[in-house]
Amino acid sequence: MKYLIHTFGCQQNHADSERIQRNLIGRGMTKARSFKTADYIVINTCMIRESAENRVYGLVNNLGKLKEKKQVKIIVTGCMVGLAFRDKTGKFLKKIRETMPQVDEFMPIEEVGFDFAPVRNNRTNAWVPISNGCNNFCTFCIVPFTRGREISRPFKDIIDECLELKKKGYKNITLLGQNVNSYGADLILGEKNIQVMRDINKTYFKKNPLILVKDKFRINDKEIKPVYVKHLGRYRIPTLFPILLDEVAKMGFDKVDFISSNPWDFSDELISVIARNKNITRLIHLPVQSGSDTVLKRMNRWYTQKQYLNLINKLKKRIPDIRFSTDIIVGFCGETDLEFKDTVKLAKKVKFEKAYLAMYSPRFNTAASKAFSDNIPHPVKKKRWQILENLINVPNLNKMVV
Numbered sequence: 585m586k587y588l589i590h591t592f593g594c595q596q597n598h599a600d601s602e603r604i605q606r607n608l609i610g611r612g613m614t615k616a617r618s619f620k621t622a623d624y625i626v627i628n629t630c631m632i633r634e635s636a637e638n639r640v641y642g643l644v645n646n647l648g649k650l651k652e653k654k655q656v657k658i659i660v661t662g663c664m665v666g667l668a669f670r671d672k673t674g675k676f677l678k679k680i681r682e683t684m685p686q687v688d689e690f691m692p693i694e695e696v697g698f699d700f701a702p703v704r705n706n707r708t709n710a711w712v713p714i715s716n717g718c719n720n721f722c723t724f725c726i727v728p729f730t731r732g733r734e735i736s737r738p739f740k741d742i743i744d745e746c747l748e749l750k751k752k753g754y755k756n757i758t759l760l761g762q763n764v765n766s767y768g769a770d771l772i773l774g775e776k777n778i779q780v781m782r783d784i785n786k787t788y789f790k791k792n793p794l795i796l797v798k799d800k801f802r803i804n805d806k807e808i809k810p811v812y813v814k815h816l817g818r819y820r821i822p823t824l825f826p827i828l829l830d831e832v833a834k835m836g837f838d839k840v841d842f843i844s845s846n847p848w849d850f851s852d853e854l855i856s857v858i859a860r861n862k863n864i865t866r867l868i869h870l871p872v873q874s875g876s877d878t879v880l881k882r883m884n885r886w887y888t889q890k891q892y893l894n895l896i897n898k899l900k901k902r903i904p905d906i907r908f909s910t911d912i913i914v915g916f917c918g919e920t921d922l923e924f925k926d927t928v929k930l931a932k933k934v935k936f937e938k939a940y941l942a943m944y945s946p947r948f949n950t951a952a953s954k955a956f957s958d959n960i961p962h963p964v965k966k967k968r969w970q971i972l973e974n975l976i977n978v979p980n981l982n983k984m985v986v
């Protein structure tokens with residue numbers, strides 16, 4: 585049997601596909617060169633935007649024509665299936681079954697899991713997933729529904745995998761997760777307690793200061809004190825990410841990168857780790873999504889423009905050669921011209937090196953799709969997208985050409 589994996593979406597999906605590949609090879613299959621020569625096609629899907637979802641329907645529809653000519657199995661996995669199996673109403677599973685009757689099996693990505701060693705096609709750069717899922721529930725985002733709650737990989741597994749990569753001569757490592765800088769919160773608190781801790785009254789830690797000192801985490805018989813990130817005047821969650829990043833950086837790779845981090849979990853300890861390890865990336869990806877406080881509130885992003893800029897300035901002060909990339913959504917529900925101008929202002933201040941710009945599209949089950957209306961006309965979204973593209977990405981493209 586010959587397999588072919590087609591991957592849509594982010595690096596996390598590509599990393600998952602590397603693990604799926606191991607699973608298929610383990611089952612005695614070999615890699616096909618094209619769809620035409622494959623007997624077993626796995627499509628790893630993305631749902632972050634409506635356009636990504638539509639591309640999956642388009643591909644499966646085309647593969648259906650291939651199926652009429654030869655025997656081929658079509659397996660769909662990834663975000664679409666994650667959502668379908670988590671949606672208790674069963675509506676989404678019904679929808680994808682009806683839209684893609686050509687599919688033989690909808691396989692949840694959990695069946696691949698973290699347990700398979702990836703088949704790496706690149707001999708220099710390696711992606712290392714450190715966590716999966718997200719607990720943040722930004723109102724526009726489908727990730728908590730497609731990938732579920734954040735689950736961190738055991739610390740030792742990640743360290744072992746990185747040491748192995750070093751031994752094999754890999755030069756560059758990228759640690760992956762939807763929210764890498766909250767890595768380990770579930771390992772320390774237990775999965776169920778994270779939301780509880782977030783919702784603890786602000787005065788709780790003032791009354792119980794010892795909990796911060798007492799909490800310890802054991803790795804290889806070594807006691808580690810997790811980092812408590814203080815945000816908006818309260819301790820949010822404990823995380824092991826600064827410790828993990830430091831350990832990986834000390835292994836001596838040429839470059840250590842991490843994607844993605846959230847502004848509200850960016851601790852001072854993490855800044856210190858980046859500052860003292862010269863091989864950690866100087867291009868930090870820090871999604872802002874909007875520069876307007878009111879839009880950020882509607883998005884359930886827990887910072888203001890001022891707090892985001894304070895973090896940027898703190899990073900610039902500690903690490904003078906630091907640069908930034910970001911994600912921005914234009915045309916989010918009710919975004920006025922003035923609110924959009926705040927995003928332009930912020931972009932001018934930060935001088936991002938690159939921005940992944942998206943025009944808002946409602947996603948199944950998200951709070952925004954239920955509570956707000958997608959009321960910004962497409963031409964307005966397109967215009968705003970172009971303004972930011974011209975401001976951020978085009979000048980940087982020109983610089984690269986020069």
Ligand code: SF4
Pocket residue numbers: 718719720721722725726727728762763846
């Ligand atoms: S932090 Fe927000 S945008 Fe990022 S994956 Fe989680 S819910 Fe989505």
